[in-house]
Amino acid sequence: MAVNVxxxxxxxxxxxxxxxxxxxxxxxxTVTVSANYRW
Numbered sequence: 001m002a003v004n005v006x007x008x009x010x011x012x013x014x015x016x017x018x019x020x021x022x023x024x025x026x027x028x029x030t031v032t033v034s035a036n037y038r039w
């Protein structure tokens with residue numbers, strides 16, 4: 001079993017900026033859980 005969390009504290013941050021469309025914000029908190037089973 002594996003758990004992966006991105007942006008753990010759910011902070012707002014600027015991910016990238018360019019001259020035409022302004023700045024884009026990063027993703028909100030994301031939690032992914034996966035499990036593997038072998039026979």
